[in-house]
Amino acid sequence: MEEKHTTDTFEVDQRLTAHGTYWAGKMGTRFYTALRDQQKILGTPCTTCNKVFWPPRSICTFCFSELKDVVEIGPRGTVETFTLVTYTEPIHPRTAPFLYAVIKLDGADTGMAHFLDEVEIDKVHIGMRVQPVFAKDRKGNILDIQYFKPI
């Protein structure tokens, strides 16, 4: 028997818009205040584990201690790994090509991803020394560090 196909199919467009805010909390507030007002980058040391966290946090991931102190770290750091993004999607924060690098700041034990810019793509390598470029108009978010660039 011949199968019957219909050309009448329906779809309903779905769009959800949900606004959110996130309170930076004890450590996040100290971090962004120092970054915005003094162009300083803070980490949190855990004296039990002998580690310094970047980004900072109030509780040690490893030993569950409450962390209350902060130390200045960086601003210079080292590229631990990187990638070159060569495709573009609407969700991307930048248009390709652009570079992401995980950067371990001097004095920190953890690395964090950020943009790498003002660099010749062919010369990027693991172990490359970098420094932050701070935004002129700092608002208290992670883009107050615009990107890192080679020293």
Add this chain to the structure above:
Amino acid sequence: MKRNVAIIGGGQTFHAARRHDVDQAEMVNEAVRAALNDARMTMDEIDLVILGNMEFFEGTHMTDCWLVHGTGAYGKQGLKITTGGTVGATAVVTAAHHVASGLFPRVLCIGFEKQEEGDTGAILSGVAHPLWGRSLAGAAVGYFAMMGSSYMAAWGATEEHSAMVAVKARQNARKNKYAHLKLDIGIEDVLNSRMLSWPIRMLDMCPASNGACAMILADEKTAKARCKKPVWIRAMDTAHNEQFELDWRDVKTTRPIFSRTCAKRIYRKLGVQKPSEYFDVFEVYEPATWSELVWYEDLGLCAPGEGFRLIEKGVTEIGGAIPVNPSGGVLSTNCIGASAMLRVWEAALQIRGDAGEHQVPKDVRRALTTAYGGTNWTVMTALSRTLDD
């Protein structure tokens, strides 16, 4: 149950509309530390961590991944639970199942929500069916308005009766130091509060709260060795509904089955004949006043159509014969992911005799808790002070 499971500790944050002093991990951590302190345990002793909240209600996703330092889950086994308003109770039941399996002697379960940070209403509209409901949906108030409207028409209750529930909840909350809405209000205040969607007024609804609750469940061996006042989980049950059966067209006939189905099953497991005599206290999940009246009936605390008589006669007050929600309930505190766990934890505190000012003034040996959420389903737990009960 083949292996007994006990609640050996728990804790909660203070609940409030604003928590600008902490981020989500720091807030969750407050409850986790309170639970560990209460159980006199360290994080090292926990075998499994279960985290519950509603995805995106605080504008964040996959909280089990990035709250690890707050929950203490680093390197441990664990699960994330998201089941609507039932989240907290589902987390408890999941924890209890893991303990009862014999594989995890000590389990930490956590429920939280930082509601001020997200758009709960917008995300809730995503629960509505994409084909039939989403273009019409507008969060939770309308659902309970249908319930109240149908309830009044069927049984002859009035808006004063729902107002009595609103007053009882907020007056009880004034005795609970952790509660969010501690309001010294009377019936007139409720009736004069802003009409949202008839017959639901502002004070007929729960607030949007920030807060967290955490509990530690353990096997019998650990509970007896480590805990002076273990509270035993004696039975658990869950019942679901189909989404389009949820319409409250007639409170007598065409109505959701989940609450009665679940109650019937959990009573059968325990051999309960008269729930109002068997249990000494109830903590039910009432997002709106009318739902508490429906719980009275669906739990069999009275006959159908008599729920509003119970509140009228004061039977369900803290000092009444059948105390319901001495904590102030969801009407006073609704940090959604924690709300259903708070029912279980508050019931456990009543059994331990540790509820403080809102302790029920009678011997509390057994308690029943309910949860309510998502597309109309419930999770119930029955607790007891001893294994003989």
